[in-house]
Amino acid sequence: MKMSDEVKRVINNNFVHLATSSKDGKPNVVPIGLCRTISDHELLIVDVHFKKTRENLEENPQVAIAVEALEELKAYQLKGEAKIFSQGELYEKAFEIMKEQDKVREKRVSVWREKRPAMAERFEKLVERHHKLRPKAVVLVDVEEIYSTMR
Numbered sequence: 001m002k003m004s005d006e007v008k009r010v011i012n013n014n015f016v017h018l019a020t021s022s023k024d025g026k027p028n029v030v031p032i033g034l035c036r037t038i039s040d041h042e043l044l045i046v047d048v049h050f051k052k053t054r055e056n057l058e059e060n061p062q063v064a065i066a067v068e069a070l071e072e073l074k075a076y077q078l079k080g081e082a083k084i085f086s087q088g089e090l091y092e093k094a095f096e097i098m099k100e101q102d103k104v105r106e107k108r109v110s111v112w113r114e115k116r117p118a119m120a121e122r123f124e125k126l127v128e129r130h131h132k133l134r135p136k137a138v139v140l141v142d143v144e145e146i147y148s149t150m151r
Contacts, residue, residue: 001041001143007076008037010069018045019064020056020082028052035065036097038140043078045139046094054137057082063141068150075150078143086137094135 003011012035019029030053034046043065047054057063061082068075085091113120 001146003037003040003078003143003146006074007078007146008040010072010074010076011035011037011043011065011067011078014067014069016045016065016067018053019066020053021060021062022056023059028056034094034097034101036100038093041143043080043141043143044090044093044097045141046097046135047084047137047139048098048133048135050136054084057084057139065141066149073150075148077147077149078141079145080141080143083140083142084137085140090138090140091135094138098133098135 016032016035017029018032018035019027021027030050032045034048036044038044050057063080063082065078065080066075067078
């Protein structure tokens with residue numbers, strides 16, 4: 001299913017929540033900061049910490065993703081099928097996404113230094129840890145359904 005430019009913008013500029021389930025239906029939901037649209041119907045999610053999520057994806061490729069831009073009163077749920085890649089062109093794209101997100105985080109730290117110094121200090125430590133992370137894999141999601149969840 002084709003994602004509108006608005007849906008893509010909301011996904012690319014916000015954390016998403018990725019829901020998976022085991023083959024016996026036990027759910028798992030995790031926040032994801034490394035998710036980008038790569039076409040009108042595909043998302044790429046970088047796996048840096050997945051354990052249960054990865055196990056679930058290997059057992060059951062069906063996923064749901066929730067994303068919201070509360071300041072805009074926009075929220076969406078997307079459903080689709082996931083495929084895991086640990087090498088190749090899509091995997092290499094994970095490094096680009098991570099570098100892009102590092103720049104976003106660094107900008108946030110500089111803004112927070114002025115407005116929220118205590119938060120900036122904590123966030124700086126997080127950014128330092130994230131600079132050291134390497135992707136284990138990427139998850140390509142072919143979006144099959146899209147719903148607005150804020151009307």
